[in-house]
Amino acid sequence: MTVDSRLRRLLDRGFYAVELPPPFRTERFSVVRNSLTPRNGYSGATTFFDGATFRGHLRRFGVINPINYLLLSRHISQxxxxxxxxxxxxxxxxxxxxxxxxxxxxxxxxxxSLASKRTAQRHLASSYPVILSxxxxxxxxxxxxxxxxxxxxxxxxxxxxxxxxxxxxxxxxxxxxxxxxxxxxxxxxxxxxxxxxxxxxxxxxxxxxxxxxxxxxxVSSNQMFHNIDDYQFGVMDMGEAENAEAQFVRVLTRYELQLNDFKTEVSQGIEFSPSYFQREFDILRKQSERAFVEHFFEILYKEINSRPSVNVVGYALKRFAKALAKNEEQDLVREHLQRLLYAQPHQARWVFPLLLGIWQRQPVNSDVRRLLAWGVTTTARRNDVGSLLWFLYAAIFLRVSLGKKVCSAAVGISNELVDLVLLHGRAEGCFSLNMQVIRARYRPLSLTSAAWLPIYEAERKGWDGSPAFTKIGSPKDPGALYADLAANDVQFYVTDRRYFQVEAFDGWGLRETDFDPELARGFFADFLDDFDFYGEDENYE
Structure with missing residues (x-):
């Protein structure tokens, strides 16, 4: 792969965290890869947001200022x-x-891949009597x-x-x-x-x-395996485990890093075993459609509680997406998904690809409105921005109106990505916002600040003509770099309706027709005969 190909790949496919809803993507960013020339030492702020992991714990994600991301990506590619x-x-x-x-x-x-990690962990467990994590x-x-x-x-x-x-x-x-x-x-x-x-x-x-x-x-290299910052060491006894941990801590300190004491574990013999929870779902073969749904969610609920260290929800819903979408018992599937979302709103990114596909085929009712309003206020209260974005996205997807009280909960957490989606929903006639509060927030800020994304996209899309959102090419845009981005129609938030369809969920393989009971008739029996439960390989941890 050439330098230019690597750069285009990073700009077009590597900018946002994968956890964000479909509209958060770049379009035409690579068009300016050679023409954009910021001054030496250009420095912009990263836009940070908290989002829940599948365990429900909040983790801080970031969206880099695009000018700096371009410079960084170019240097990496070279x-x-x-x-x-x-x-x-x-x-x-x-x-x-x-x-x-x-x-x-x-x-x-x-x-x-999940498979390669499991293979390496299994090898360690078969080669050493003690595993230090x-x-x-x-x-x-x-x-x-x-x-x-x-x-x-x-x-x-x-x-x-x-x-x-x-x-x-x-x-x-x-x-x-x-x-x-x-x-x-x-x-x-x-x-x-x-x-x-x-x-x-x-x-x-x-x-x-x-x-x-x-x-x-x-410590030798064949004793150690890690997936990013998650390490396992194979050792012969507790003395070697203590030495490996001491060496690990010593080197981390040298690089200004620290051990997470709460995740230190020592396993012996069969205590350490890579999780193969996927096989629990094999029993679902050869069942009626209703029995499949009931048994699927029964297994899912059990595995969520018994295996907290792996993303059972992400694996199960994505792997069996077509079986659930095409199932004739869609009301039953819908009820289970709504129940799951109420119980664990931080799983929104895994639940909505299926739930939105079901909801869009029926008139929006009070159950849908109630769940979305509850989700917005609940995730806002928890400062779970990642999940909040999915609830707001779902409201725009279905064109559900959210009143001032619900929207004010989202406005109140003062996050740039949330404000961007709120402005989009307002432009679509879905969200009722106190614009005085939002405008006051953005009026003093420049395009080098963490507010670059809503400022740029709101002006480019014509969502608000106030001074708070008209700064492209002004002194608030040093070097008129965002003017160059706008002139080349570079987008960092795409509102095209194709990103508000089930086909927009990357990697799910869903189509709107999958949710049509008439077109899906007869699919289920063939699915159970032919589907390869292990054909797709992803990391769900």
Missing amino acids: NWKDIVATNRLSSSSGARPKFPKLAAEGRAIETV LDINRFYGSIYTHAIPWAVLGKKEAKRQFANNTLNTHWSAQLDRFCRNCNQRQTIGIPIGPDTSRIISEMILARIDSEICANKTG
Whole structure:
């Protein structure tokens, strides 16, 4: 793959966190990959938001200022061979970033497969009597950007070059600067979500791996496996486990990182076993459609509680999406999905692809309105922005009106991504907003601030003509860079109705016709005979 191909892939497929609803995508971003020329040292703010993991815990995600993301992606693309060489310091990683073919679907870089992780973990458990599991505390949020040249050159050599004033011109030091410029020159933390963060973090982990397994440490590379910051060590006894943990902590400290004490576990013998919860669903073959639905959700509810460390909901709903969509007992499926969403609103991104497909085939009723209003206020109260965005998206998808009281709960958390979707819903006639509050929030802000996204898209789409949202090409747009983006019709939030259809849910393979009972008739029996339950391989952890 060429430098230009890598850059186009990162711009068009790697900008947003995969957890966001379909409208959050870039269009035509790669058109300006060579023409956009910001001044030296351009620095914009990252837009941060909290979103729930499948466990319900909040994690901080980030959307990088697009000018800085372009510069960062360009530098990564140009120095990819050196990045690959750094990654080769480790032979223990299960998540080494790779670029697929440009035409391939999915993200800019490939993700680790669940199967490969299970294979490596199973090998460790069969080769050693004790498995030590360790985790890095707040990994992405704790990364010290100056550790990038430390990772590439080794800390001692990087320090030596810094002292001699020669480090500044090395590509790794320049990468450090590009990372800092993504968040107003701060040195602590890189955002979760963009594919560039996966690439940068893996370089640091490769150096950490090499030092953990260095000569005379007592730990070898074939004893260790990790998927990003989740590590397992195979050891012979508790003494070796204590040494491995001590070595792990010692190296982490060297790179300004810390152990997560709450995730440290020691397993012996058959206590450590990679989870194969998928097989619990095999029993669903050869059942009637109603029995399938009842039994499916019975297994799902049980597995959610018994396996909290894996994303059972994401796996089950996505893997059996067509069986649930085409099932004649759609009212029963709908009731179970609504029940699941009330119980665990943080699973919104996994529930809505199916629930919206069912809802759109019937008139919107009070049950739908009640659930959406409850979801907006509940997720806003929990500051779960990621899930809140999905509830707001669902309301626009179905054109459900949300009143001032419900919308004020969303406005109250003061998040740029939420405000953007609220402005979209208002333009569609769905949301009732107090615009004085929103305008006052954005009036003093520039396009280098964390508010760049709603400011740019609201003006470009004509959603609000007040001074708060008319800054493209003004002094609030240094270098008129956003004017160049707008002139090239670059989008960072796409309102085309094709992104408000079930076909927009990447990787689900759903079509609106799947939810038509007449067209689906006879599908179910063939599905149970022919469907490969293990044909798709994704990481649901």
